[in-house]
Amino acid sequence: xxxxxxSLFLSVREGDSSVINCTYTDSSSTYLYWxxxxxxxxxxxxxxxxxxxDMKQDQRLTVLLNKKDKHLSLRIADTQxxxxxxxxxxxxxxxxxxxxxxxxxxxxx
Amino acid sequence: EAQVxxxxxxxxxxxxxxxxxxxxxxxNHEYMxxxxxxxxxxxxxxxYSMNVEVTDxxxxxxxxxxxxxEKRNFPLILESPSPNQTSLYFCAxxxxxxxxxxxxxxxxxxxxx
Numbered sequence: 001x002x003x004x005x006x007s008l009f010l011s012v013r014e015g016d017s018s019v020i021n022c023t024y025t026d027s028s029s030t031y032l033y034w035x036x037x038x039x040x041x042x043x044x045x046x047x048x049x050x051x052x053x054d055m056k057q058d059q060r061l062t063v064l065l066n067k068k069d070k071h072l073s074l075r076i077a078d079t080q081x082x083x084x085x086x087x088x089x090x091x092x093x094x095x096x097x098x099x100x101x102x103x104x105x106x107x108x109x
Numbered sequence: 110e111a112q113v114x115x116x117x118x119x120x121x122x123x124x125x126x127x128x129x130x131x132x133x134x135x136x137n138h139e140y141m142x143x144x145x146x147x148x149x150x151x152x153x154x155x156x157y158s159m160n161v162e163v164t165d166x167x168x169x170x171x172x173x174x175x176x177x178x179e180k181r182n183f184p185l186i187l188e189s190p191s192p193n194q195t196s197l198y199f200c201a202x203x204x205x206x207x208x209x210x211x212x213x214x215x216x217x218x219x220x221x222x
Contacts, residue, residue, distance in 0.1 A: 008149070033210075042113075042199055042213030043152075088151065095159065096142065096167060097211060101151040 004091055004100040011106045018076040020103045022089035027070060033090040033097070034063065034074050043088060047074075081107045111136045115200050115214035122190055123222050130185045130217050132200030140203040141183040142167070142211070143175065145196040152199065158183055190221040 005023045012018045024032065030051050035043040049056045049063045049072075056063045062075040072089050086102040113134045122128055134141065142157035144167075154167030158177040172194055174186040183202075187194060197218050201211040 004151075035211075040215075042215045043201075043211070044213065045210055048210075095140075095157060095165070096154045099144075099152040101149060 004089060004098050006087075006089060006100040006103045008101060009104050009106070011108065012079050014079060014081060014107050014109050016079055018074075018079045018083070018105055018107075020074045020076075020087050020089075020105065022072040022074075022100050024070050024072060024089065024091045025098075026091055026093060027067065029091045029093075031092060032065065032072050033092075034061075034072075035088040035090060035099075037086040037088065037102070039085070046087070076105075079105075079107050081109070083107055111212065113200055113202055113212050113214040115198075115217045117217060118215065119218050121220045121222065124191055125189050128187050128190060128219075130187075130198055130200075130219070132183045132185065132214060133181050134183075134200075134202040134212070135181065136202060136204055136212065137180065138202035138204040138212070139180070141177065142201050142203075143173070143183070143185045144199045144201065145169065146199060146216075147196050155185065155198075187219075190219075192221050195219060195221045 033048045034046045036046045037043045060077045064073045084107045086104050088102045089100045090097045116131045139160045143155040144152040146152050153169045155173050156175040158164045199216050200214040203211050
């Protein structure tokens with residue numbers, strides 16, 4: 001099937017780390033993506049990782065890829081209230097992106 | 110400013126009344142796509158277009174039509190809307206030759222009574 005799965009909610013305290021997990025289905029995907037949707041807005045590409053990498057770090061963001069388990073995670077260090085949003089992982093499939101259900105991250109003070 | 114513009118942003122209509130949601134991009138992108146977002150279901154692709162006059166069905170095309178007469182525009186047409194088409198709709202475009210790095214519009218929230 002073409003299911004990309006994520007947990008629906010995550011709640012963290014400001015300053016803590018957040019880890020958002022995703023499982024995907026197609027082991028031949030060359031890229032995997034994380035998109036961020038802020039309230040009332042469209043999705044924006046947050047980061048991506050090549051399938052031949054295990055890890056990618058970009059400032060407060062760390063993406064980990066476990067190809068054997070088809071597991072992708074996004075870690076946000078020092079989570080801030082401005083990080084509150086819905087985060088989608090996505091994998092390409094021919095001419096489209098398949099999105100996960102999205103994880104709503106809530107950051108509380 | 111590079112952007113994807115959708116109109117209307119909000120619309121309440123009644124069953125059966127034809128409507129069109131417009132989408133325009135100013136980035137000269139070849140690839141454009143429509144998604145709908147529903148709670149618990151994530152984003153599902155409705156239609157996409159690889160270039161002018163080239164369109165194809167996505168995962169949930171029933172009840173929708175599209176056209177791509179110009180590169181910049183990709184309207185979504187609901188000929189006879191029904192309540193199950195109440196949703197948040199997003200248009201997106203990509204210039205990278207693959208459907209990965211998408212630029213999204215801000216969304217159009219449609220309610221069909």
